[in-house]
Amino acid sequence: QKEVEQDPGPLSVPEGAIVSLNCTYSNSAFQYFMWYRQYSRKGPELLMYTYSSGNKEDGRFTAQVDKSSKYISLFIRDSQPSDSATYLCAMSRGASNYQLIWGAGTKLIIKP
């Protein structure tokens, strides 16, 4: 069993919809939870990260962490066609811990 599980999709939604992306994990030592976005033929880029439990909002994006359930989510409001990409969750045990453990990524398609 992988340490981080993520549904690969694809997830297809109409423009303007609220999107929910999720990951589950098994290692309770994870403290930092990240969401990266990866466009085709590009490297991943960090969208946002959360330390420990709680919510974090940045514009149309909200990240949630529930450590008791070992479950993290990324919500995208007012989704746009430009949001179409693969969304990867990644986790680490500490800020100085360089080994990120990644989910497989969810391919998101926003239909105009």
Add this chain to the structure above:
Amino acid sequence: DTGVSQNPRHKITKRGQNVTFRCDPISEHNRLYWYRQTLGQGPEFLTYFQNEAQLEKSRLLSDRFSAERPKGSFSTLEIQRTEQGDSAMYLCASSPRTSTSIEQFFGPGTRLTVL
């Protein structure tokens, strides 16, 4: 462009040949990482440098793989006697050395195809 750059972007080689990839990190970043990503999967950690010192190597990195970072600037990843299973995207990332530096900045990757 001041981002992470990787060369070449694409490499096609025959099984058994050696290949070398180059990564130029963001200039003020002293941490450098190599990852491998196959289709439909997230990146897998390969190795990590702090300045010129290689501090960690994944068990995924067989003896055919070697990475260097002379003078703590650019890095090279060499694969000897390539196998078809080595076909993947090889990603390089860099980050600054601060206590709060969680973000890794990725390059566009080098896509390797082994025939």
